[in-house]
Amino acid sequence: MAVMSVNSSISLRGLQVSPPLVLAPMVGLSHSALRTLVVEEGGVGLLFTEMLAARKLPEENERTSPFLVRGETERPLFYQLFLTETEAIGPAVEKLHALDAQGIDLNLGCPAPQLRRYGAGVFLTGDPGQVRRLVRTLRGATSLPVSAKIRLGASLDADALLAFCRMLEDEGIDLLTVHGRLDREKFCRRPRWDWIGRVKDAVGIPVLANGGIFTVADARECLRQSGADGLMLGRGAACRPRLFADIAREIYGLPVCGTGRVGQELYERFADLLEERFPAERRLGRLKQFTHYYARNYQFGHLLATSVQKSETLSGARRQAEQFFASLRDHN
Numbered sequence: 338m339a340v341m342s343v344n345s346s347i348s349l350r351g352l353q354v355s356p357p358l359v360l361a362p363m364v365g366l367s368h369s370a371l372r373t374l375v376v377e378e379g380g381v382g383l384l385f386t387e388m389l390a391a392r393k394l395p396e397e398n399e400r401t402s403p404f405l406v407r408g409e410t411e412r413p414l415f416y417q418l419f420l421t422e423t424e425a426i427g428p429a430v431e432k433l434h435a436l437d438a439q440g441i442d443l444n445l446g447c448p449a450p451q452l453r454r455y456g457a458g459v460f461l462t463g464d465p466g467q468v469r470r471l472v473r474t475l476r477g478a479t480s481l482p483v484s485a486k487i488r489l490g491a492s493l494d495a496d497a498l499l500a501f502c503r504m505l506e507d508e509g510i511d512l513l514t515v516h517g518r519l520d521r522e523k524f525c526r527r528p529r530w531d532w533i534g535r536v537k538d539a540v541g542i543p544v545l546a547n548g549g550i551f552t553v554a555d556a557r558e559c560l561r562q563s564g565a566d567g568l569m570l571g572r573g574a575a576c577r578p579r580l581f582a583d584i585a586r587e588i589y590g591l592p593v594c595g596t597g598r599v600g601q602e603l604y605e606r607f608a609d610l611l612e613e614r615f616p617a618e619r620r621l622g623r624l625k626q627f628t629h630y631y632a633r634n635y636q637f638g639h640l641l642a643t644s645v646q647k648s649e650t651l652s653g654a655r656r657q658a659e660q661f662f663a664s665l666r667d668h669n
């Protein structure tokens with residue numbers, strides 16, 4: 338297939354993101370093990386942490402916190418914050434500087450119930466004045482790139498959406514990620530990639546398109562509809578950690594050196610990374626969450642997902658997975 342005309346890098350205050358393919362922030366998934374795995378497969382230009390509470394961050398111990406553990410290859414890495422008050426920003430940013438963050442992202446798009454309680458994430462966007470104060474304070478506290486991740490708004494209202502995005506740009510946001518769904522829309526609703534294009538046309542900063550990219554064809558179509566400067570992949574990256582590499586090669590025409598691991602080998606590498614990076618009690622839940630997505634690669638993947646889900650120990654879960662992969666070999 339012909340290589341589309343796309344820019345293979347974006348520049349954020351001197352940081353080159355190349356290719357402009359980004360791992361999304363995802364609670365329980367975008368941790369050190371998955372980040373390392375996608376780096377090993379190649380094609381990813383920027384990584385995000387899962388969302389972190391700005392108020393609690395200064396107290397987290399980076400040597401023991403499962404949210405802060407990070408391997409050497411996980412660069413560049415943006416830390417995503419959720420917050421509601423300007424007072425939390427200074428100490429959180431100081432901590433992120435100490436952690437060698439390459440950038441800081443403000444969560445303005447997550448509708449998770451635990452954020453509703455705080456009025457954070459997407460629930461903040463009902464008060465654009467407060468968002469402006471938060472972004473201004475964040476911008477003033479760091480010279481690192483600052484990004485924001487949003488959805489399309491409470492309803493389809495182009496004027497409101499574009500005014501909000503221009504405000505973010507005016508306050509110094511360097512990069513905007515747009516998840517092409519309304520605030521309360523579920524994953525079953527197709528993302529509106531064309532609406533991301535409206536944002537792209539209205540602002541001068543780079544825009545990443547996010548939502549519903551599971552294949553190279555999805556990536557191509559999303560870029561075509563949105564004209565975005567790059568793509569952010571969430572669940573698609575957990576299903577297929579090599580998707581970044583495939584998109585980088587096939588759409589951006591870049592040579593990619595990845596390990597080329599597939600199937601069982603890739604799954605076991607992920608489990609090994611969990612064992613290497615996390616304390617024993619933090620491994621199984623993360624394996625189960627990853628398996629929920631990885632199992633979608635297989636026609637009978639529900640057998641893998643349910644057997645791992647029922648396991649009470651990591652070694653038991655790994656044995657179940659081995660049996661599943663062995664049964665695939667037996668049937669081929």
Ligand SMILES: Cc1cc2nc3c(=O)[nH]c(=O)nc-3n(C[C@H](O)[C@H](O)[C@H](O)COP(=O)(O)O)c2cc1C
Nearest residue numbers: 361362363364387388447516548549550570571572
């Ligand atoms: C398990 C899970 C956890 C998520 N956690 C976050 C988060 O911490 N911060 C955030 O901004 N979005 C979060 N999201 C939303 C994703 O970043 C992304 O916007 C969404 O999944 C759509 O992209 P996708 O279709 O490529 O998965 C989460 C999504 C999932 C599935």
